[in-house]
Amino acid sequence: xxxxxxxxxxxxxxxxxxxxxxxxxxxxxxxxxxxxxxxxxxxxxxxxxxxxxxxxxxxxxxxxxxxxxxxxxxxxxxxxxxxxxxxxxxxxxxxxxxxxxxxxxxxxxxxxxxxxxxxxxxxxx
Numbered sequence: 665x666x667x668x669x670x671x672x673x674x675x676x677x678x679x680x681x682x683x684x685x686x687x688x689x690x691x692x693x694x695x696x697x698x699x700x701x702x703x704x705x706x707x708x709x710x711x712x713x714x715x716x717x718x719x720x721x722x723x724x725x726x727x728x729x730x731x732x733x734x735x736x737x738x739x740x741x742x743x744x745x746x747x748x749x750x751x752x753x754x755x756x757x758x759x760x761x762x763x764x765x766x767x768x769x770x771x772x773x774x775x776x777x778x779x780x781x782x783x784x785x786x787x788x789x
Contacts (some may be wrong), residue, residue, distance in 0.1 A: 665701065665718070666701045666707050666716050667700060667716065668702065668711070668716045668718070669688055669702055669705060669720060670705045670721050671675045671705075671722045671723055672721075672722060672723030672725050684723045687722070689724045692704070706780075713735060713738035714739070716744060718739065719739045719743070720745065721733055726747040728744065732744075
């Protein structure tokens with residue numbers, strides 16, 4: 665089995681101190697100890713995507729939608745690990761803004777399936 669690891673683009677700023685990167689490397693070592701080949705994808709290299717069984721995306725962001733749509737026809741399976749790293753405050757702010765925009769279409773209520781409750785959003789418009 666051959667797996668491609670793709671990390672979110674902003675990880676290049678924090679480099680080795682990035683928690684998402686560290687987690688991916690730990691999982692890479694575990695997979696390789698079980699005989700699975702894992703490639704760390706670098707945008708400066710060339711890859712034959714049809715050689716991969718799985719593409720594993722690390723970190724949140726809209727970049728995944730575009731990239732996974734393009735790779736879907738070449739690689740049959742994908743895994744998404746939206747691990748939050750040092751970008752969590754900005755990600756949470758964007759999530760709150762999205763919830764408020766969504767609330768305009770849901771009678772000012774937002775449903776969270778993880779805790780199975782609806783929350784009334786404050787009108788701070």
